[in-house]
Amino acid sequence: MRKWFAGRCASLRGDLVAWVDGGLSARQARRVQAHLDHCPGCAAVAESLRSHTTLLQSRLRAHLAAEPTDVDRLWHQFERRRRATAPRATPRPSTLWLWRPALAFAVASALLWLGSTAFDEPAAVLISVGVKAPPPKLTQHPDLFKDYAIIQDLDVLEHFDTAGADAPDSAMTPAADQG
Amino acid sequence: MQRPALLGALVAFLLAAPAFASPLRLAQGWREYSPRERYNALQNYRHYQALPNERRENVERNYQKWQAMPEQERERMRQNFQRYQQLPPEQRSRLRQRYQAPPKH
Numbered sequence: 374m375r376k377w378f379a380g381r382c383a384s385l386r387g388d389l390v391a392w393v394d395g396g397l398s399a400r401q402a403r404r405v406q407a408h409l410d411h412c413p414g415c416a417a418v419a420e421s422l423r424s425h426t427t428l429l430q431s432r433l434r435a436h437l438a439a440e441p442t443d444v445d446r447l448w449h450q451f452e453r454r455r456r457a458t459a460p461r462a463t464p465r466p467s468t469l470w471l472w473r474p475a476l477a478f479a480v481a482s483a484l485l486w487l488g489s490t491a492f493d494e495p496a497a498v499l500i501s502v503g504v505k506a507p508p509p510k511l512t513q514h515p516d517l518f519k520d521y522a523i524i525q526d527l528d529v530l531e532h533f534d535t536a537g538a539d540a541p542d543s544a545m546t547p548a549a550d551q552g
Numbered sequence: 553m554q555r556p557a558l559l560g561a562l563v564a565f566l567l568a569a570p571a572f573a574s575p576l577r578l579a580q581g582w583r584e585y586s587p588r589e590r591y592n593a594l595q596n597y598r599h600y601q602a603l604p605n606e607r608r609e610n611v612e613r614n615y616q617k618w619q620a621m622p623e624q625e626r627e628r629m630r631q632n633f634q635r636y637q638q639l640p641p642e643q644r645s646r647l648r649q650r651y652q653a654p655p656k657h
Contacts, residue, residue, distance in 0.1 A: 501591040507582065511597050515582040517615045519589060521596035523633045527614035529644075529651040530632040 381408065382415050389415070393422045610652065 385408050391397050392405045409416045437444070485498070499505035511518055523530065585593065600611060618626070636644065 497591055497594055500594055501587040503583070503587075503590075507590070507594065508597060511593060512582045514615070515585065515593060517611075517618075518593035518596040518600070519585065520618065521593070521600065521611075523629055524614045524618050525611055526633070526636065526648065526652075527618060527629065528610075529647045530629045530636060531617075532647075532651050533632040533636070 382412060385415060386418060389419050389422055390426075393419065393426050 385405055388397060388401060388405055392402060397405065409419055436442070485495075496505065500507045517524060582590070582593075600608065603611065618629075621629070636647075639647075
Protein backbone atom coordinates (compact mmCIF):
# COMPACT_ATOMS: atom_id res chain seq x y z
CA MET A 374 0.00 0.00 0.00
CA ARG A 375 2.80 2.38 0.97
CA LYS A 376 4.67 1.47 -2.19
CA TRP A 377 1.57 2.20 -4.28
CA PHE A 378 1.13 5.52 -2.51
CA ALA A 379 4.79 6.42 -3.13
CA GLY A 380 4.33 5.67 -6.83
CA ARG A 381 1.22 7.82 -6.83
CA CYS A 382 3.21 10.69 -5.22
CA ALA A 383 5.95 10.39 -7.83
CA SER A 384 3.48 10.53 -10.70
CA LEU A 385 1.58 13.49 -9.19
CA ARG A 386 4.57 15.61 -8.27
CA GLY A 387 5.33 16.06 -11.93
CA ASP A 388 1.99 17.84 -12.21
CA LEU A 389 2.39 20.02 -9.13
CA VAL A 390 4.04 22.98 -10.88
CA ALA A 391 1.31 23.02 -13.50
CA TRP A 392 -1.26 22.72 -10.73
CA VAL A 393 0.23 25.72 -8.86
CA ASP A 394 0.24 27.70 -12.14
CA GLY A 395 -3.37 26.71 -12.84
CA GLY A 396 -2.33 24.92 -16.02
CA LEU A 397 -4.11 21.61 -15.41
CA SER A 398 -7.50 20.59 -16.73
CA ALA A 399 -10.33 20.57 -14.23
CA ARG A 400 -10.23 16.76 -13.98
CA GLN A 401 -6.47 16.64 -13.47
CA ALA A 402 -6.67 19.46 -10.92
CA ARG A 403 -9.33 17.56 -8.98
CA ARG A 404 -7.14 14.45 -9.02
CA VAL A 405 -4.15 16.41 -7.66
CA GLN A 406 -6.28 18.15 -5.05
CA ALA A 407 -7.74 14.85 -3.90
CA HIS A 408 -4.24 13.46 -3.46
CA LEU A 409 -2.99 16.52 -1.61
CA ASP A 410 -5.90 16.26 0.82
CA HIS A 411 -4.59 12.89 1.96
CA CYS A 412 -0.83 13.22 1.47
CA PRO A 413 0.95 15.62 3.84
CA GLY A 414 4.28 15.13 2.03
CA CYS A 415 2.95 16.23 -1.32
CA ALA A 416 0.89 18.97 0.32
CA ALA A 417 4.09 20.39 1.84
CA VAL A 418 5.84 20.27 -1.54
CA ALA A 419 2.86 21.96 -3.16
CA GLU A 420 2.82 24.67 -0.50
CA SER A 421 6.53 25.26 -0.96
CA LEU A 422 6.10 25.49 -4.73
CA ARG A 423 3.21 27.89 -4.33
CA SER A 424 5.17 30.21 -1.99
CA HIS A 425 8.22 30.18 -4.30
CA THR A 426 6.08 30.91 -7.33
CA THR A 427 4.34 33.76 -5.53
CA LEU A 428 7.69 35.18 -4.46
CA LEU A 429 9.10 34.96 -7.99
CA GLN A 430 6.01 36.57 -9.45
CA SER A 431 6.13 39.48 -7.00
CA ARG A 432 9.84 40.06 -7.61
CA LEU A 433 9.37 39.91 -11.33
CA ARG A 434 6.52 42.39 -11.16
CA ALA A 435 8.66 44.72 -9.03
CA HIS A 436 11.55 44.41 -11.47
CA LEU A 437 9.34 45.09 -14.47
CA ALA A 438 7.82 48.12 -12.76
CA ALA A 439 11.27 49.55 -11.93
CA GLU A 440 12.65 49.47 -15.45
CA PRO A 441 10.95 48.84 -18.82
CA THR A 442 11.81 45.43 -20.24
CA ASP A 443 11.00 43.76 -23.52
CA VAL A 444 9.18 40.80 -22.03
CA ASP A 445 8.71 38.99 -25.35
CA ARG A 446 12.42 39.08 -26.15
CA LEU A 447 13.24 37.97 -22.64
CA TRP A 448 10.76 35.12 -22.91
CA HIS A 449 12.26 33.93 -26.21
CA GLN A 450 15.72 34.00 -24.72
CA PHE A 451 14.52 32.01 -21.77
CA GLU A 452 12.82 29.44 -24.02
CA ARG A 453 15.92 29.03 -26.18
CA ARG A 454 18.12 28.50 -23.15
CA ARG A 455 15.68 26.14 -21.56
CA ARG A 456 15.51 24.01 -24.71
CA ALA A 457 19.28 23.94 -25.00
CA THR A 458 19.95 22.93 -21.41
CA ALA A 459 16.91 20.87 -20.40
CA PRO A 460 17.40 17.11 -20.52
CA ARG A 461 15.27 15.38 -23.11
CA ALA A 462 12.16 14.17 -21.38
CA THR A 463 11.68 10.43 -21.44
CA PRO A 464 8.11 9.47 -22.24
CA ARG A 465 6.23 7.84 -19.43
CA PRO A 466 5.78 4.12 -20.16
CA SER A 467 2.29 3.47 -21.40
CA THR A 468 0.16 1.01 -19.51
CA LEU A 469 -2.22 0.57 -22.45
CA TRP A 470 -0.58 -2.72 -23.45
CA LEU A 471 -1.70 -4.20 -20.16
CA TRP A 472 -5.31 -3.82 -21.22
CA ARG A 473 -4.99 -5.93 -24.34
CA PRO A 474 -4.31 -9.31 -22.69
CA ALA A 475 -6.86 -8.46 -20.03
CA LEU A 476 -9.42 -7.66 -22.70
CA ALA A 477 -8.56 -10.83 -24.65
CA PHE A 478 -8.92 -12.90 -21.47
CA ALA A 479 -12.27 -11.30 -20.70
CA VAL A 480 -13.56 -11.94 -24.23
CA ALA A 481 -12.34 -15.56 -24.17
CA SER A 482 -13.97 -16.11 -20.78
CA ALA A 483 -17.22 -14.62 -22.01
CA LEU A 484 -17.17 -16.85 -25.11
CA LEU A 485 -16.42 -19.93 -23.03
CA TRP A 486 -19.21 -19.02 -20.65
CA LEU A 487 -21.64 -18.46 -23.51
CA GLY A 488 -20.54 -21.74 -25.08
CA SER A 489 -20.98 -23.63 -21.83
CA THR A 490 -24.46 -22.21 -21.29
CA ALA A 491 -25.43 -23.07 -24.86
CA PHE A 492 -24.03 -26.60 -24.55
CA ASP A 493 -25.06 -27.24 -20.92
CA GLU A 494 -21.69 -28.19 -19.50
CA PRO A 495 -18.01 -27.32 -19.94
CA ALA A 496 -16.75 -30.90 -20.42
CA ALA A 497 -19.09 -31.44 -23.35
CA VAL A 498 -17.96 -28.14 -24.86
CA LEU A 499 -14.30 -29.09 -24.54
CA ILE A 500 -14.92 -32.46 -26.21
CA SER A 501 -17.05 -30.85 -28.91
CA VAL A 502 -14.42 -28.29 -29.85
CA GLY A 503 -11.66 -30.91 -29.81
CA VAL A 504 -9.78 -29.67 -26.74
CA LYS A 505 -10.56 -32.76 -24.69
CA ALA A 506 -10.39 -36.34 -25.96
CA PRO A 507 -13.76 -38.06 -26.38
CA PRO A 508 -14.49 -41.52 -24.92
CA PRO A 509 -12.80 -44.21 -27.09
CA LYS A 510 -16.09 -45.74 -28.21
CA LEU A 511 -17.10 -42.41 -29.73
CA THR A 512 -14.04 -42.30 -31.95
CA GLN A 513 -14.29 -46.01 -32.76
CA HIS A 514 -17.95 -45.83 -33.84
CA PRO A 515 -18.75 -42.18 -34.50
CA ASP A 516 -21.49 -43.10 -37.00
CA LEU A 517 -23.32 -45.14 -34.35
CA PHE A 518 -23.72 -42.09 -32.17
CA LYS A 519 -24.33 -39.72 -35.05
CA ASP A 520 -27.27 -41.76 -36.39
CA TYR A 521 -28.12 -43.06 -32.94
CA ALA A 522 -31.79 -42.06 -33.03
CA ILE A 523 -32.34 -44.02 -36.25
CA ILE A 524 -30.25 -47.01 -35.17
CA GLN A 525 -32.03 -47.19 -31.85
CA ASP A 526 -35.39 -47.59 -33.56
CA LEU A 527 -34.16 -49.49 -36.59
CA ASP A 528 -36.34 -52.51 -35.75
CA VAL A 529 -39.39 -50.32 -36.06
CA LEU A 530 -38.25 -48.33 -39.06
CA GLU A 531 -37.51 -51.47 -41.07
CA HIS A 532 -41.19 -52.33 -41.03
CA PHE A 533 -42.38 -49.20 -42.74
CA ASP A 534 -42.97 -48.85 -46.39
CA THR A 535 -42.93 -45.18 -47.30
CA ALA A 536 -43.25 -45.70 -51.05
CA GLY A 537 -46.13 -43.69 -52.45
CA ALA A 538 -47.35 -42.52 -49.07
CA ASP A 539 -47.78 -38.83 -48.32
CA ALA A 540 -49.69 -38.55 -45.09
CA PRO A 541 -47.52 -39.34 -42.07
CA ASP A 542 -50.18 -41.40 -40.33
CA SER A 543 -50.91 -43.65 -43.27
CA ALA A 544 -47.27 -43.88 -44.27
CA MET A 545 -45.91 -44.61 -40.85
CA THR A 546 -48.54 -47.00 -39.68
CA PRO A 547 -47.66 -50.44 -40.91
CA ALA A 548 -50.37 -52.91 -41.78
CA ALA A 549 -49.33 -55.12 -38.92
CA ASP A 550 -49.93 -52.31 -36.44
CA GLN A 551 -53.54 -51.91 -37.44
CA GLY A 552 -54.55 -55.44 -36.81
CA MET B 553 24.83 -46.97 -44.04
CA GLN B 554 21.84 -44.69 -43.43
CA ARG B 555 20.12 -45.35 -46.75
CA PRO B 556 19.34 -49.07 -46.17
CA ALA B 557 17.98 -48.22 -42.74
CA LEU B 558 15.69 -45.57 -44.20
CA LEU B 559 14.53 -47.94 -46.93
CA GLY B 560 13.85 -50.62 -44.33
CA ALA B 561 11.82 -48.18 -42.26
CA LEU B 562 9.84 -47.13 -45.32
CA VAL B 563 9.05 -50.74 -46.26
CA ALA B 564 8.06 -51.52 -42.68
CA PHE B 565 5.77 -48.48 -42.63
CA LEU B 566 4.13 -49.46 -45.92
CA LEU B 567 3.57 -53.01 -44.67
CA ALA B 568 2.18 -51.84 -41.36
CA ALA B 569 0.07 -49.00 -42.75
CA PRO B 570 -3.06 -51.08 -43.50
CA ALA B 571 -3.16 -52.17 -39.86
CA PHE B 572 -3.39 -48.54 -38.75
CA ALA B 573 -5.56 -47.34 -41.61
CA SER B 574 -8.90 -48.42 -40.17
CA PRO B 575 -8.61 -46.79 -36.71
CA LEU B 576 -7.17 -43.70 -38.32
CA ARG B 577 -10.07 -43.46 -40.72
CA LEU B 578 -12.56 -43.86 -37.86
CA ALA B 579 -10.84 -41.24 -35.74
CA GLN B 580 -10.81 -38.98 -38.77
CA GLY B 581 -14.60 -39.47 -39.02
CA TRP B 582 -15.02 -38.03 -35.53
CA ARG B 583 -12.71 -35.13 -36.36
CA GLU B 584 -14.70 -34.34 -39.47
CA TYR B 585 -17.84 -33.75 -37.42
CA SER B 586 -18.81 -30.20 -36.58
CA PRO B 587 -18.80 -29.20 -32.88
CA ARG B 588 -22.60 -29.39 -32.82
CA GLU B 589 -22.54 -32.91 -34.33
CA ARG B 590 -19.90 -33.95 -31.81
CA TYR B 591 -21.96 -32.56 -28.99
CA ASN B 592 -25.07 -34.43 -30.16
CA ALA B 593 -23.04 -37.62 -30.59
CA LEU B 594 -21.69 -37.21 -27.07
CA GLN B 595 -25.20 -36.85 -25.68
CA ASN B 596 -26.24 -39.97 -27.60
CA TYR B 597 -23.24 -41.80 -26.20
CA ARG B 598 -24.29 -40.85 -22.67
CA HIS B 599 -27.81 -42.05 -23.38
CA TYR B 600 -26.36 -45.33 -24.65
CA GLN B 601 -24.19 -45.68 -21.54
CA ALA B 602 -27.24 -45.30 -19.34
CA LEU B 603 -29.21 -48.06 -21.12
CA PRO B 604 -29.69 -51.43 -19.45
CA ASN B 605 -27.58 -54.23 -20.92
CA GLU B 606 -30.30 -55.85 -23.04
CA ARG B 607 -31.25 -52.51 -24.62
CA ARG B 608 -27.60 -51.83 -25.30
CA GLU B 609 -27.22 -55.21 -26.99
CA ASN B 610 -30.24 -54.39 -29.10
CA VAL B 611 -28.63 -51.13 -30.21
CA GLU B 612 -25.42 -53.04 -31.05
CA ARG B 613 -27.39 -55.52 -33.19
CA ASN B 614 -29.16 -52.68 -34.96
CA TYR B 615 -25.83 -50.98 -35.55
CA GLN B 616 -24.48 -54.11 -37.23
CA LYS B 617 -27.55 -54.20 -39.45
CA TRP B 618 -27.12 -50.49 -40.19
CA GLN B 619 -23.51 -51.00 -41.22
CA ALA B 620 -24.47 -53.84 -43.52
CA MET B 621 -27.19 -51.81 -45.24
CA PRO B 622 -26.59 -50.33 -48.68
CA GLU B 623 -26.81 -46.55 -48.85
CA GLN B 624 -30.17 -46.66 -50.63
CA GLU B 625 -31.66 -48.69 -47.78
CA ARG B 626 -30.18 -46.30 -45.21
CA GLU B 627 -31.79 -43.41 -47.03
CA ARG B 628 -35.14 -45.20 -46.84
CA MET B 629 -34.63 -45.60 -43.07
CA ARG B 630 -33.87 -41.90 -42.75
CA GLN B 631 -37.06 -41.00 -44.59
CA ASN B 632 -39.03 -43.42 -42.42
CA PHE B 633 -37.49 -41.86 -39.35
CA GLN B 634 -38.58 -38.38 -40.43
CA ARG B 635 -42.17 -39.60 -40.62
CA TYR B 636 -41.86 -41.69 -37.49
CA GLN B 637 -40.88 -38.56 -35.60
CA GLN B 638 -44.20 -36.98 -36.55
CA LEU B 639 -46.24 -39.69 -34.88
CA PRO B 640 -47.73 -39.08 -31.45
CA PRO B 641 -45.61 -40.53 -28.61
CA GLU B 642 -48.11 -43.19 -27.65
CA GLN B 643 -48.21 -44.53 -31.21
CA ARG B 644 -44.43 -44.63 -31.35
CA SER B 645 -44.38 -46.46 -28.07
CA ARG B 646 -46.87 -49.01 -29.39
CA LEU B 647 -44.78 -49.58 -32.48
CA ARG B 648 -41.64 -50.01 -30.41
CA GLN B 649 -43.31 -52.63 -28.27
CA ARG B 650 -44.45 -54.48 -31.34
CA TYR B 651 -41.29 -54.40 -33.42
CA GLN B 652 -38.31 -54.08 -31.19
CA ALA B 653 -36.45 -57.34 -30.93
CA PRO B 654 -36.95 -59.02 -27.57
CA PRO B 655 -33.79 -59.34 -25.49
CA LYS B 656 -31.87 -62.56 -25.98
CA HIS B 657 -31.20 -64.57 -22.85
